[in-house]
Amino acid sequence: MDVIFEWFRVLYDETGINLPFLYDAYDRNRMVDGFFTTIRLSLVCLFFSVLIGVVGAWLQGSSFKWTRRIVNGYIQLFRNTPPLVQLYFFYFAIGTMLPTVENDWGGQSPILGSFAWAAISLSFFAGAFNVEIFRSGIEAVPKSTVEAAEALGFSRLQIYRDVTLPLAFRVVLPALNNNLVNLVKTTTLAYAIAVPEMLYEANQIWSDNVNVTEMMIFLLLAYFVLVGILVGGMNRWERAMRIPGFG
Amino acid sequence: MSYKTDLPVMKPFKPREPEPLLGFRPWHIVVIALLVFFGPSLAFAQAGVPLLTPFAVLLDWVPLLLQGFIFNLAISFLAMALGTALGTLLGLGQISLSRATRGVSWFLTQFFRNAPWLVLLFFAMFLLPFEINLLGVSIPFPDWFKAILGLSLPVMANVSEIVRGAVRSLPSGQWEAAESLAYSRRQTLWLIILPQCVKRMLPPWMNLYSILTMATVLASIVGVSEVMTLTGQALAAEGGRPELLAPFYGFVLLLFFAYCYPIARFTVRLERKFAVIN
Numbered sequence: 032m033d034v035i036f037e038w039f040r041v042l043y044d045e046t047g048i049n050l051p052f053l054y055d056a057y058d059r060n061r062m063v064d065g066f067f068t069t070i071r072l073s074l075v076c077l078f079f080s081v082l083i084g085v086v087g088a089w090l091q092g093s094s095f096k097w098t099r100r101i102v103n104g105y106i107q108l109f110r111n112t113p114p115l116v117q118l119y120f121f122y123f124a125i126g127t128m129l130p131t132v133e134n135d136w137g138g139q140s141p142i143l144g145s146f147a148w149a150a151i152s153l154s155f156f157a158g159a160f161n162v163e164i165f166r167s168g169i170e171a172v173p174k175s176t177v178e179a180a181e182a183l184g185f186s187r188l189q190i191y192r193d194v195t196l197p198l199a200f201r202v203v204l205p206a207l208n209n210n211l212v213n214l215v216k217t218t219t220l221a222y223a224i225a226v227p228e229m230l231y232e233a234n235q236i237w238s239d240n241v242n243v244t245e246m247m248i249f250l251l252l253a254y255f256v257l258v259g260i261l262v263g264g265m266n267r268w269e270r271a272m273r274i275p276g277f278g
Numbered sequence: 279m280s281y282k283t284d285l286p287v288m289k290p291f292k293p294r295e296p297e298p299l300l301g302f303r304p305w306h307i308v309v310i311a312l313l314v315f316f317g318p319s320l321a322f323a324q325a326g327v328p329l330l331t332p333f334a335v336l337l338d339w340v341p342l343l344l345q346g347f348i349f350n351l352a353i354s355f356l357a358m359a360l361g362t363a364l365g366t367l368l369g370l371g372q373i374s375l376s377r378a379t380r381g382v383s384w385f386l387t388q389f390f391r392n393a394p395w396l397v398l399l400f401f402a403m404f405l406l407p408f409e410i411n412l413l414g415v416s417i418p419f420p421d422w423f424k425a426i427l428g429l430s431l432p433v434m435a436n437v438s439e440i441v442r443g444a445v446r447s448l449p450s451g452q453w454e455a456a457e458s459l460a461y462s463r464r465q466t467l468w469l470i471i472l473p474q475c476v477k478r479m480l481p482p483w484m485n486l487y488s489i490l491t492m493a494t495v496l497a498s499i500v501g502v503s504e505v506m507t508l509t510g511q512a513l514a515a516e517g518g519r520p521e522l523l524a525p526f527y528g529f530v531l532l533l534f535f536a537y538c539y540p541i542a543r544f545t546v547r548l549e550r551k552f553a554v555i556n
Contacts, residue, residue: 032463111538113492115499116506124524152498170292202291216394222497230397243404251401252395267402274288 033093046047049242058236065255071229072149073215079154084161089191091166102162109159114152115220121152122224149221157177158213164206168199177268201272208265212258219254229253331452332525339526346505347533350494353426353504357494358487361430365437372442375463383438390435395493403500425497433490440482444475481549488538488545495530498539505530 040054052062090102094238109117126141126148134140172195180194222230238245250263329504390398402424409418447469456466498506511527516522 055511107539108531108535111488111492111532113495113541115495116527116530116534119506120524120527124527127520127523155527171289173286173289175315198288202288216392219394219396220496222396230394230400247401247405250397254397255389255392259388262392 049245051240052236052246052249058240059061059169061232062229065227065229066233068146068226069218069228070256072146072153072218072221072226075150076214076218077211079150080157080161080211083154083158084165084207085196087158087162088165088169091162092169098182098252103165105155106159107157108160114156114217115223117147117156118152118220118224122148134141145221145224145226149218149224149226153214153217153220157210158215160210161207162202164210165199167206168203169195170201172198198274201274204269204272208262208269212261212265215258215261216254285492287538312402332522334520335522336525336529340529342508342512343505343529344440346503346508347530349422350497350504351491351537353422353429353494353497353502354491357426357429357433358490360426361433361490362437362483365434366441368434368438369441369445370467373445387435387438387442390431391439393432394430395432396496396499398431399425399428399500402431421500421502422497423536425494425500425502428496428500429493432493433486437483438488440486441451441475441478443482444478445471447478448474452509469471477552481552484541484545484548488541491538491541492534495534504532 036054036059039050043049043051043054051058053059087102087105090098093099099102103274122145126143129142131139132142176189176194176198180190185194218228221228225231233246233250237243368383368387371379372379372387374383403421406419406424406427409416411417452470452474453466456470461470494504495506497504498510501507503511509530513522513526
């Protein structure tokens with residue numbers, strides 16, 4: 032491994048192509064940390080946005096007018112405003128109103144850090160799209176299937192959990208995956224509130240080493256590969272989960 | 279082929295557009311917005327020294343912020359125009375008969391579609407020169423121009439996919455009928471296929487425009503003085519009072535909502551109008 036890393040140092044000396052995140056242990060750690068922060072942020076947002084989607088779709092089927100109205104309002108508000116401004120609004124406007132806690136150095140720090148706010152804000156953003164996706168999936172389940180389950184004595188929650196959702200999940204998968212891929216791309220916005228994800232760490236490295244070109248090209252390729260792998264995996268999954276004879 | 283049955287396993291699935299703010303009258307929205315944005319700041323204001331209320335401060339800055347917002351819209355128009363022009367070429371490249379053209383267009387489309395918008399924006403910002411020398415004349419590349427180029431790259435890739443999808447969605451009978459009437463390929467494309475595609479492309483194109491408009495705030499991260507940058511500067515000029523944060527950021531949210539929500543509704547209506555009933 033070290034031989035390969037050293038080769039990149041030689042490459043720098045010979046050609047001037049500077050890739051410090053390969054030969055310099057400190058920069059390498061930063062880049063790896065950034066990569067895993069991006070992955071972690073994506074996974075957290077993925078989980079909560081799907082959760083918001085499932086719960087929201089269930090609430091939209093509620094018989095209370097105001098529940099439906101509030102869910103609709105949430106969807107429209109989050110779909111039609113820029114995610115970056117939402118992030119700022121959460122982090123700066125709401126974040127400053129929350130109480131602070133004492134940190135290890137005796138100072139005051141906000142109760143939720145930038146990572147938490149990025150996760151909250153992006154989950155709400157992606158969740159707004161997921162609600163509609165799940166709801167249209169639920170509506171694709173025929174009424175007769177639900178009635179059959181009712182006749183077998185399933186409760187409302189059981190029907191939703193054991194009959195409607197598994198069927199709906201399969202048809203919504205392509206639309207859902209599309210949204211989740213978008214979510215992964217949107218995690219770069221967390222850069223704006225200094226979450227140390229991949230773009231932020233790359234920025235740190237190019238600020239220290241003045242190698243903007245190399246870092247920029249690496250970053251583009253890294254995201255291209257990351258998203259490409261994700262899309263490929265999702266497509267395989269879609270094929271595996273497809274309902275035979277449908278669509 | 280679809281057939282009719284009384285008991286389908288699953289009904290057809292199509293991601294649907296969200297409902298309008300159901301039953302909300304415009305004044306409902308105003309009241310809720312006021313509560314959300316100014317309610318919390320009232321709590322701060324009670325303990326404070328007699329300063330201007332947050333609302334009055336915001337009112338002072340509204341003209342400047344609106345100017346910034348108009349700049350955002352200008353960026354979005356230009357980036358959309360450039361992206362659409364390039365994307366249409368790329369999309370036509372994707373359905374070209376030449377294998378090499380198809381391959382290159384496909385790769386470019388996928389590459390710029392998979393890269394995050396912000397990374398592409400950084401790419402354009404830092405790698406383009408601040409001026410270029412052409413025949414001894416130096417043409418400056420201001421920040422906003424680089425931002426337009428950076429934003430038009432993902433737009434280009436998405437338009438390319440929209441064009442390809444629309445052409446693919448037409449029944450092949452159209453091509454065959456044109457061929458039997460002795461139209462050349464170019465004539466078929468320009469006189470028969472593309473005119474029919476425009477209708478299909480319009481709703482996703484407008485969706486893309488709305489996404490682009492919301493992405494123009496990204497330019498603030500790389501230092502273009504659009505509405506978000508101006509908001510930050512206004513807040514700094516007011517001495518960073520915490521009770522001002524919510525009204526100011528809320529106002530920016532409201533601006534974008536007021537612009538993008540009607541576009542979204544109009545898109546839904548167009549989609550319904552152009553929907554093909556099988």
